[in-house]
Amino acid sequence: MSRYNIAVIPGDGVGIEVIEEGLATLEAVAKAHGGLSFEFTRFPWGCRYYLEKGKMMDEDGLKILRDFDAIYLGAVGFPGVPDHISLWGLLLPIRQEFEQYVNLRPIKLFPGVTGPLRSGNIDMICVRENTEGEYAGVGGRMFNGTPQELALQTAVFTRRGMERVMRFAFDYARKNGRQKVTSITKSNACNYSMVFWDEVFAAVSRDYPDIRADQLLVDAAAALFVTRPERFDVVVASNLFGDILTDLGAALQGGIGLAPSANLNPERKYPSMFEPVHGSAPDIAGKGVANPVGAIWSAQMMLEHLGEVEAAGVLMKAIADVLAGGEVRTPDMGGKSTTTQVGEAIRQKILI
Amino acid sequence: MSRYNIAVIPGDGVGIEVIEEGLATLEAVAKAHGGLSFEFTRFPWGCRYYLEKGKMMDEDGLKILRDFDAIYLGAVGFPGVPDHISLWGLLLPIRQEFEQYVNLRPIKLFPGVTGPLRSGNIDMICVRENTEGEYAGVGGRMFNGTPQELALQTAVFTRRGMERVMRFAFDYARKNGRQKVTSITKSNACNYSMVFWDEVFAAVSRDYPDIRADQLLVDAAAALFVTRPERFDVVVASNLFGDILTDLGAALQGGIGLAPSANLNPERKYPSMFEPVHGSAPDIAGKGVANPVGAIWSAQMMLEHLGEVEAAGVLMKAIADVLAGGEVRTPDMGGKSTTTQVGEAIRQKILI
Ligand SMILES: CC(C)[C@H](C(=O)O)[C@@H](O)C(=O)O
Numbered sequence A, B: 001m002s003r004y005n006i007a008v009i010p011g012d013g014v015g016i017e018v019i020e021e022g023l024a025t026l027e028a029v030a031k032a033h034g035g036l037s038f039e040f041t042r043f044p045w046g047c048r049y050y051l052e053k054g055k056m057m058d059e060d061g062l063k064i065l066r067d068f069d070a071i072y073l074g075a076v077g078f079p080g081v082p083d084h085i086s087l088w089g090l091l092l093p094i095r096q097e098f099e100q101y102v103n104l105r106p107i108k109l110f111p112g113v114t115g116p117l118r119s120g121n122i123d124m125i126c127v128r129e130n131t132e133g134e135y136a137g138v139g140g141r142m143f144n145g146t147p148q149e150l151a152l153q154t155a156v157f158t159r160r161g162m163e164r165v166m167r168f169a170f171d172y173a174r175k176n177g178r179q180k181v182t183s184i185t186k187s188n189a190c191n192y193s194m195v196f197w198d199e200v201f202a203a204v205s206r207d208y209p210d211i212r213a214d215q216l217l218v219d220a221a222a223a224l225f226v227t228r229p230e231r232f233d234v235v236v237a238s239n240l241f242g243d244i245l246t247d248l249g250a251a252l253q254g255g256i257g258l259a260p261s262a263n264l265n266p267e268r269k270y271p272s273m274f275e276p277v278h279g280s281a282p283d284i285a286g287k288g289v290a291n292p293v294g295a296i297w298s299a300q301m302m303l304e305h306l307g308e309v310e311a312a313g314v315l316m317k318a319i320a321d322v323l324a325g326g327e328v329r330t331p332d333m334g335g336k337s338t339t340t341q342v343g344e345a346i347r348q349k350i351l352i
C-alpha cells in the first residue's frame, strides 16, 4: 500500500476549480487501483491570503512544504496584486528553493482535438530550466524619477544549472525512445549568457552520441513551431525561452487550458510541484467553465513522478479517450460542458 | 528631381541574391516615376570580408555610412564565423550607433497567400525597440573553466529608450488609423526591467487617450498570435520580445522569406536601415531560389521613409498583385520560380 502526502495549493481564480477536479480524479484513480492512496493537505495561500495577511504564504511555508511527497498547485494571480509580488512570494521561491530545476511540459496534439494549425503532427516534450537564467530576480533601478532613469535585469546562467537540465533532457530522450534534443539559443544577441549555454550544450551532448543534438535560435524556433512542429522532439530551453515556447506550444495543441507541467527536482531531495500551465483567469473564475484537463494531466504527471506508472497510464488513457470522444469539452475548446462535467467524464473512464 | 544616395550592404549568403532584386526593383520604380533616382554604393562587408580581413566592416565604417540617405542590407552570417561576432561587428552597432531605435515590422497575411493557420485575419504592425534592452551586450563570465563557472547577461532599459519607442508606436497608430497599441511585457518574472517598462507604458499611454492601450505577457502574446491574431493592431515590444514575436508573425503571414523590416531613426539625424527579416540561409545560398519579397518589401519601406509615398504605394501594389496572382513564387511558398523570376514579375507590374 503506497500512501502519498500531497500538499495542495489551489491558489486563486480558476485554480481553485480545476484543482478540485484533479483531486477528485486522483481519488478515483486510487479507488480503481488497490494499493494506492493519498492524503491531501490544503493550504489557503495565494493572493486572497495576501490581501488579508500581507503575505502570499506563511513565513515557514517552504519548511512546511518540504516534508510532502509532492505539491499540487492551481494558479496564482489576482487583480489588485501585482504579478511580480504574487509570483515572487510563492511560485518562484518554491521552484528555486526546492531545486525544481526541470519544468517538464509535454506538447501533444491529441486525436480529436483541433488545433489552430492547418497541418502538422505535434508531439514534443519541452524541458525548461526552472531555477535561474532570466528569472534570477537580480537587478536594480537607478536615477529614479529622472529622465536618466534606468533599470538593469541580469540573467544568471551557471554551468551547474545548465548542465543538469541538459543532462535531464538527454536522459529523458534516451529513456523514452526519443531521437533528438534541440537546444534553444540566442547567442547572436545574448553574447555572454547564450554563448555559454551553447558551449555547455556542446559539451553535454558529447556524452550522448546516440541522441541527435540540434540547436535553433529562439526566434527561428518560434517560427518553426508553427511551420514544422513535427521537427521537434525533445526541446531544452532557458527559463524565459521555455516559458514563451511552451505557451505557444500549448496554444498549438488546442489551448492553454489543456497544458500540464511538472516542476521537477529529479534527485527527489525536495518535493516536486505539479501545476497546469494556465493562470488564474479572473475573467472566467467562478463560472464553472474552466478547462480542468491541464490540471488533471498535471496530476497524471505527478503519478508518473511518484513511480505509479500503471495508474499514470490509466489516467492518461482516460484523458485521451475523453478528448478523442469530442463530446465533453469546455467552452475554450468549442464545447458546452462545465469544469465538473469534463472531470466526471474522465473519472468515468477510469472507473470502468 | 530627388536623388538618393543609398549604401548597399548585400552581406552574405542569400543576402546577395535578394538585394540584387531589390536594387533592380528600385531602378524600375525610378524609371516608372519621373523625378526619382538612386545612387547605390556597394560595400563588400560581412562574413566573407571578415574571413579575409579579420573585421566585419572597415574601422571607419560607421563614419562612411553616416552620410548616406539610407542603408539597404541583405543578411549577415556565414558558417565558420560565430554569430555573436558577425552581428556585433556590423548589424548591431549600426542599429545602436545610428539610434535606429525603432525596428518596424509589418505582419500581414496577403490575399493569395496561405499561412499555416486555419483561420484568422492577420494585419498588425510590430514596433520593436532596437537599441537597448536585452541586446545591450553587457555581461561577463566568472570562474572560467571551473564547475562554479557562471555568465551574467544584463538587460538595460532606459526611460528615454522606452519612452521614445512607445511614443513612436502611439504616433504611428494615430497617423495610420490604427486603434490599439499592445505592450508586450513579462513583469511577473522580470521584476526590474519589465516592471519599469510597464510604468513607462502607462505614463506614455496617458498622452494618447484616443488610442487604446493594452498589455500582454509575452508568453500569452505568443499563444494569442496563433489563436487570435486579429486581436493585434500595433504591438510595441522590447528588443528580444519583438525579435521572437516578429519571427513568429513572419511565419504566420506565409513565411520568413516574405517579411520586411525597417530600422528607423525617426528623427532622421542618422540614416535608417532596411533589411529583410530572414538571415543569410547558407543552405540555399547560390541556388537562385531565395524569396526576394522580404528584401523588395524592405525597399518599399525605404521609399516610404524617404517620403516617396506615391512610389512606395505603386511598389506595394505590385508586390500584393504578384502574391495574389499565386503563380510566380519561390519554393519556400510552394512555387517553382527563381529569385529573379519573382523580382521580374514584380517589376513588370510596376512598368505597366
Ligand atoms: C506566472 C509566471 C511567472 C510563470 C512563468 O513565467 O514561469 C508562468 O507563465 C508559467 O509558465 O509557469
Ligand SMILES: CC(C)[C@H](C(=O)O)[C@@H](O)C(=O)O
Binding pocket: A188, A189, A219, B087, B243, B277
Ligand atoms: C541576427 C539577429 C541578431 C537579429 C536580431 O535578433 O535582432 C535578427 O534575428 C533580426 O531579427 O533582425
